Amino acid sequence: MKDLVLTVDGTRFRVKGLDNDFAAYVERNLEEAGIHFNRDNPADKLFNAYLHLAARSYDYEKEIEQIIEE
Secondary structure (H helix, E strand, O other): OEEEEEEEOOEEEEEEEEOHHHHHHHHHHHHHOOOOOOOEEOHHHHHHHHHHHHHHHHHHHHHHHHHHHO
């Protein structure tokens, strides 16, 4: 189990007890989006990271729907 700590606009957020593989996935995706775990991040960067992941999820759902229809 792993904790993730992220600071956004001066507010520190801690999520405790994440599965190690999921925590690594989240860290990797946020870092790819320009989010840093060792310093403060602007809220707009976090929102952009969320939109990036939401778009990926949306694309996966569409692919699944296509596979089911075939």
